[in-house]
Amino acid sequence: MSVKRISQFFNPKSVAVIGASNSPNRAGFVVMRNLLQGGFKGPIMPVSLNHSAVHGVLAYPSIAVLPKVPDLAVICTNKNTLINIINELGELGCKHAVVIAAGLNVEQKQALKEAALAANVSLLGPNCLGLLIPHIGLNASFSHTVASPGKLAFVSQSAAVCSTILDWAKNKEIGFSYFVSVGDCLDIDFDELLDFLGRDAKTKAILLYIDNIEDIRSFISAARAAAFSKPVIAIKTGKTSAGALAAEIHTGGKQSSDAVYDALFQRAGMLRVNDLRELFAATQTLAMHPKLLKVEQLTILTNGGGPGVMAVDTLLQSSGKLAELSDETRAALNKVIPQSEMTSNPVDIFGDSAPRRYQQALEILLQAKEVKNLLIIHTPSALAPSEDYAEIIVETLEKIPKMARPYVMTNFMGEDAAYAARKVCANNAIPTYRTPEGAVGAFMHLVSYRRNQKHLTQTPESNTDDAKINKDAARNVVNEFLAEEQSYLSTHEASQILTHYGIDCIQTEVAYTPTEAKEQAIELGFPVALKLISPSIPSKSEVGGVVLNLNDAQEVEQTAFAMLLRIKNTYPDAHIEGFSLQKMAPRAGANELRIAIKTEPNFGPVILLGEAGTGLEFAQAAVALPPLNMNLAKYLIAAAHDKGVLKDRVLPEKVDKYRLCALLTRISQLVIDQPDITSVELNPILASNGQFLVLDATIGLSRYKAKANRKRLCIRPYPIELVKEVTLKNNTQAQLRPIKPEDEQAHLEFDQSLSKEDRYKR
Incomplete structure (x- = not known):
């Protein structure tokens, strides 16, 4: 939806109330009362089969006999009537509708969405409180109270929260430019509203109450644009697993980890708060x-x-x-x-x-x-x-x-x-x-x-000039594994891809029997580490699948036999591919890190950074959204320290943060270049003497199938491939490139330098 269409939706000259009623317990009664008491200047046309007049206003028996085409229709009838009403509004030429009804199942929502698209009717809702625009006296809602004019815009998926906010704001004498209940976001969603509100001169700050976001890329694009011009402050529910489940049931959308939403809001330049009290406190602070x-x-x-x-x-x-x-x-x-x-x-x-x-x-x-x-x-x-x-x-x-x-x-x-x-x-x-x-x-x-x-202000590029990266060679390796129908790569296989991104992995040999393991260990030299290879057991150390510091061949063979027996008893159905052997790396005084890539619902791949260990979940990691550049990698490291998941230990070797940033940007580039990679786990990474050595790595693969309505990365990298050098007619050399956020100041300075004649001729 364009900003122009939202602008028309939010500036109606006439309103029809479908399902208007004189029964106080009906939504149609409350909506009519609110419209009449709000001071709206345009015609208000109730449509009712049962009443000749509603609140003293002449009612019409059907949409077809309305005396004029309403700019906005507020539908207060039950969910079973919605499709027919949308079709009638479309035939009449009404372009915008608010749907109050709740309780639609997935099939009913899809049918309503398709009907609205076919009828060319924009929808707000369903399952919403309605719309309040105080500066034009519009209260097209079934709220129990009014909204005063002000400079804050509030957008919420929860109708109940809307009622609470209105009640509280009235007591605190807080006013609104727009107050929008989006409900299930069937058509109008956060991204369209952010585009509009970010440009709106009457709005000085934007407040959001979010249960779930389906189209992350559209949201973050709109949020970044809005956050450049004014504060955007959000509450996101679902911080706990129980809360996430409740939000999922409420909106019907699959929930991602709360830590990933934190990363989203940070990257968008927004401020996240924890509750409604904080929401207004933060707004007042930023306003001052x-x-x-x-x-x-x-x-x-x-x-x-x-x-x-x-x-x-x-x-x-x-x-x-x-x-x-x-x-x-x-x-x-x-x-x-x-x-x-x-x-x-x-x-x-x-x-x-x-x-x-x-x-x-x-x-x-x-x-x-x-x-x-x-x-x-x-x-x-x-x-x-x-x-x-x-x-x-x-x-x-x-x-x-x-x-x-x-x-x-x-x-x-x-x-x-x-x-x-x-x-x-x-x-x-x-x-x-x-x-x-x-x-x-x-x-x-x-x-x-x-x-x-x-x-x-950070704009990472789609390509990198890092000489250690050879994405085509890595692509060939990925294709070879996919041709063999491999979906899980262990360290010796994953290293074939990682080395093409300048990521150093320890030498790893593979054995398929305990006897072969003994022979490989002799060739490597002692002491060695013995690790189980099994796609069925992702966390091998938790089941005794990793044994370190084996000092002779007999010990290696005996340990391998014992490992197989233990796994057979514990995980009888596990598929065992063999063993990997590595010469023990010197660990004294070194830091051990962990970097992972996980694919999240709606978000796509995300990057996690923490300390080495088992079970790296979002709670034990700092999270960032790719693509990363050196600055964003630095912010991720700082976030890991602030969160306590990366500690400054008193060790002889300090982590070289500059080189860690470089490692993170290479991981990010791997995500960008190789869409068939669904997961990466580097654990542990040994950080010593300014070097990073991966001791254990796994990669998940799946042939990527692009979807027309879903982008793989929620943040698109800056398209460096579109940058080109040109020669102008006067032989001046110039560079043509897509715009960047940091160009804003230069644009302002250029605009201010123009004379009236310049503007006229342009």
Whole structure:
């Protein structure tokens, strides 16, 4: 659906209510009441077989006899009547319809979708609350309350959440530019709405409540475009397995791992929050500070030690960072805080501080070059009345030019004593919060938003100039295995593909019997590692299928026989192909990593990074969506550290992060180039002396069959193959290439440089 069609859908001049009713327990009654009370200026035409008038408005017995073609129809009848109604609307020429009915099964949804397509009718719903557009007085919903005009757009798959949000927003005096319940997203989906709302001048921020996304590529494309111009904040349900199942049942769509959705929102430059309270808190925070933070470090000024510690704990537990005060700043603070000989961050001026000391400490921090973000915490006391201190903050800030100020947040603790202080701050556009945890949480929203906006500007290319990559040679190897109908490759086979991507694998020999294993071990030299080869047992170490440090031939043979016997007793139906043998690699002081590729529903392949071990699931890994470049690989490593799945161990050998980034980009390129690869498992990867050596690898294969309505990668790589050098008529050399996100600033500068004559001639 084009932005133009959405624009027409959201700007109707007339509305018909199909199934309008005078019975208070009917949706048709509530929708008619809401339309009439909302102040909509255009004609409202009820259609009812049972009533000659609804809410005092003349009703029509059928769609065919309506006096004019409605721009929008709100269908309030049961699910069994929908197909006929859509056909009648199409015959009349009505182009847009909201479908309230719920409970449609898969076949009914498909039939409704096909009918709407044939009738050229755009659908919102089914299973939705409806549509509210306050600035035109349109309340085409069965909501129990109204939406006030404002600058937030809210889009939700859950009708129940819509009702809750409307009720809460009314109490908080929060208004909306658009309030859209998309329901089952049969036609109009998040991507079309994001395209429209991202361009809409009345909308300053977009809020999403998501149960499931079917077309990930369309969503992320639209979300990235919208996030360039305004904050896009989302709640995604299904964080737990039980929640994911409930969301799957609710929407009928297959759920992917929650960690993959995290990666999606990060890559789209969006901000994800956990609940409805956080949703509005994050919106208000971003509204007060629309620019990105310059740095992520936070400085804390407090007149109470306990609240300062609470703030620090919350910050560090959220992967935040404390600013380090300079010696100059610490010396200046020590002069005004006599009880302290060694001031640090948080800066505690103590509960008995007079206003003068408070102001002096604040002035020092506001002028310190290293202080870019400042949280001021105040606890009330007889010597430190909250409102007086709020006035001091306002007066002190006014002395400093806005461009030179750090970002300032306040936390006035308490209720009665703090209310007036918070009001002073709010009236002066200074963000203020009730608790230290709330203030730090708001700050971390800004940090997350800053980090995710960095992801937004990255545009990895479809091809790479990495000399170690030979995708055609790798393609030939893949085709050979597919011709042999192999779907599972163990280390000795997988290495034939991986080496063409510059990924080093340890020398691996194959034996089919314990006796052959003994002979191969003698040729390799001792000590050796013996590993079972079986596509039936993906995690071999859990069943004793991996034995290390075998020191002689007899030990190898005996271990191989024992391994076969153990597997036969434990997994009698397992298919055993043989054994792999590797000379033991030196592991002392080395780090052991794990990288995997998994194929997720709707998303396609995703990349996981964690520490070596068994059972690498999404909870034990950091996740990224391909394609990756060096910057995105760096962000993935940082995310793994923040999540605690990649630890900075006290070892002689530190992980070479630059080369790890290069390894991750090669894995990403493998995903892009080889669509027949469905999974990759590199575990463990030995990181030592700046090198990465794969000790165990598996690859899953399946002949890729392209689908017209489904793209394999949810993010398309930048099409570097379309870049070309050209010579203009005046012999100027120029490059023609597809646009990149980072071109935006250059476009603005070019546009501003045009004269009126230039614009006219263009």
